[in-house]
Amino acid sequence: EIVLTQSPATLSLSPGERATLSCRASQSVSSYLAWYQQKPGQAPRLLIYDASNRATGIPARFSGSGSGTDFTLTISSLEPEDFALYYCQQRSNWRTFGQGTKVETK
Amino acid sequence: EVQLVESGGGLVQPGGSQRLSCAASGFTFSTYWMSWVRQAPGKGLEWVANINPAGSTKNYVDSVKGRFTISRDNAKNSLYLQMNSLRVEDTAVYYCTREYWGFGDYWGLGTLVTVSS
Numbered sequence: 001e002i003v004l005t006q007s008p009a010t011l012s013l014s015p016g017e018r019a020t021l022s023c024r025a026s027q028s029v030s031s032y033l034a035w036y037q038q039k040p041g042q043a044p045r046l047l048i049y050d051a052s053n054r055a056t057g058i059p060a061r062f063s064g065s066g067s068g069t070d071f072t073l074t075i076s077s078l079e080p081e082d083f084a085l086y087y088c089q090q091r092s093n094w095r096t097f098g099q100g101t102k103v104e105t106k
Numbered sequence: 107e108v109q110l111v112e113s114g115g116g117l118v119q120p121g122g123s124q125r126l127s128c129a130a131s132g133f134t135f136s137t138y139w140m141s142w143v144r145q146a147p148g149k150g151l152e153w154v155a156n157i158n159p160a161g162s163t164k165n166y167v168d169s170v171k172g173r174f175t176i177s178r179d180n181a182k183n184s185l186y187l188q189m190n191s192l193r194v195e196d197t198a199v200y201y202c203t204r205e206y207w208g209f210g211d212y213w214g215l216g217t218l219v220t221v222s223s
Contacts, residue, residue: 034209042215043214044201045213049206049207049209087151089151089153095156095208096153099150100150
């Protein structure tokens with residue numbers, strides 16, 4: 001099983017600041033990695049797929065990078081609606097998720 | 107507009123069975139892989155099972171193999187999850203999701219399954 005480790009567990013930032021979230025895989029997943037946003041009581045929302053491709057309707061402030069075992073989700077300037085939980089997910093070997101990073105208001 | 111609507115959740119005793127359904131609309135259901143993903147209360151996400159467009163290939167996470175069966179009816183635009191021998195640790199919100207190259211691009215609102223005596 002491929003284990004995805006996300007860091008930090010919690011990121012405390014203010015609106016307008018830049019958020020950088022990390023996801024590390026226990027073995028290479030090539031570029032087969034996605035990022036999701038989840039708000040309380042809601043289903044996950046696909047943000048980024050194949051490491052760097054924005055999903056339909058996702059604002060340009062969200063960007064993804066990386067390949068192999070190290071990946072990053074960057075939110076260039078946090079909007080109030082971006083404070084949420086973020087998960088990475090790989091599809092290289094079955095499908096597994098990271099444990100999540102919470103982006104909270106400082 | 108793509109819509110996925112789950113139903114069939116509820117309270118079930120350990121060892122019991124439950125069948126979840128997902129009604130799909132707004133896209134050509136018969137051409138997509140479909141999946142079930144679950145989330146235990148206050149916990150992270152776990153991909154449970156998926157099925158190919160024809161219904162001939164099914165994959166499961168190890169923890170549910172032999173107990174859960176995923177199926178679909180393309181004529182009814184519906185996805186199912188038959189869950190048998192349920193355990194307390196199967197308690198979760200179960201989401202139906204459409205797969206896009208192995209990722210979930212559309213999700214339902216979920217249905218809660220509680221396994222408890």
